Amino acid sequence: MLPISILDLAHVPEGSTPADALRNTLDLARNAERLGYERFWLAEHHNMIGIASAATSVVIGYVAGGTSTIRVGAGGIMLPNHSPLVIAEQFGTLATLYPGRIDLGLGRAPGTDQRTLRALRRDPNSADSFPQDVLELQALLGPLQPGQVVQAVPGTDTNVPLWILGSSLFGAQLAAMLGLPYGFASHFAPEALMQAVAVYRARFQPSQQCAKSYVMAGVNVIAADTDAEARRLFTSVQQTFTNMFRGTRGRLPAPIDDIETYWSPMEKVQASAMLACSFVGDAETVRERLQAFIDRTGADELMVAAAIHDHGARVRSYEILAEVRRQLRPAEARAVG
Structure with missing residues (x-):
C-alpha cells in the first residue's frame, strides 16, 4: 500500500x-x-x-x-x-x-x-x-x-532521519548527492516536478540512511461526499493563492459559491498553475486522479495538504482519502499487475 x-x-x-x-x-x-x-x-x-x-x-x-x-x-x-x-x-x-x-x-x-x-x-x-x-x-x-x-x-x-525538500533541481541534486530522501513541493510549485524527480533518481548515491532513492510528492487533496461540495471547499485555497498575488495574505478564508466572481482571468491562470497538483472531488474522483498522478510520477509516498476552512470538513476529507488509499497502487505494482 x-x-x-x-x-x-x-x-x-x-x-x-x-x-x-x-x-x-x-x-x-x-x-x-x-x-x-x-x-x-x-x-x-x-x-x-x-x-x-x-x-x-x-x-x-x-x-x-x-x-x-x-x-x-x-x-x-x-x-x-x-x-x-x-x-x-x-x-x-x-x-x-x-x-x-x-x-x-x-x-x-x-x-x-x-x-x-x-x-x-x-x-x-x-x-x-x-x-x-x-x-x-x-x-x-x-x-x-x-x-x-x-x-x-x-x-x-x-x-x-533527514529529508531534503524543494521545488527545483538544486534540492534534487543535493538529495541525490547525499543519498537522502527527497520531498518535492508540487502542492504549490509543480512546474519542475518531473524534471527534478528524474534528476534525483538518475544521480542518487546510496547512503547509510537510504539504500535507494525515495520520492515524496506533495499534493493537495480536498475530498467530500460530492464533487460539488469538494469544489466549494477548495475555493478557500483558491482565494488564498489569489490573495498572495494581491499582496493581501491573511487568515484562511471561508469557501464561496463561485470562485469565478473572486479572481481575475490572469489570477485564475496564475493560481491554477500553482495548484495543478490538486485533486478535488468525491472518493471516486480523487481515486482516479491520484492514481494517474502516482502512475505518472512513480512517487514512493504522497504528502497531502488540505487547507479547509471548517475543521470537521477537513477531518472528513482525510477520512475519505484514507478509504481511497486502500484502492491506490504504487506505480510499479500497477504496471506489472
Missing part, C-alpha cells in the same frame, strides 16, 4: 485564533493516527497571521506528545534561518522524548520575507551555505567523533 502522509500548516481560519488552529492540529493528528497515515508534518513560516506553526519544533513536540504511534516531523525546517547546532539540539531532544517517531525535512527557502529574515537575525545570503549546513547538522545528529569539541545534547547519535 502506498504510504500517504499529512502536511499541516496549522492554518488559522477566518473567525478563529492561533490557539484554535493548534488545538485543531492536534485533533487532526490524532485522527491521522487513527486512520493509518504514515506521518504528520508541520512547516515553518514566519510573520503570517494565517499560519500558527512558526515555532515548528514546539508544535511538533505538542503533536508528538498528544499521539502515540504516528511519525511526526518538519516539512520543513528552513535551515538558513537557524544554526545547525540549535536544530540538532531541538530535534535531538524531540527524538529523545519520542524515539523512533521524529523526521526532519529541510528546506533552503527562508519561509518568509526579507525584513522578517533580518528579524530572525540571519544573513539574507545564508541560503548559499545550505549544503554545508545540512552536512554539519547530519554530523551533529550522528555518532560522536574523536576530537569533536562541540556536540548537541541531546542530539548526538540520535540519527534523526
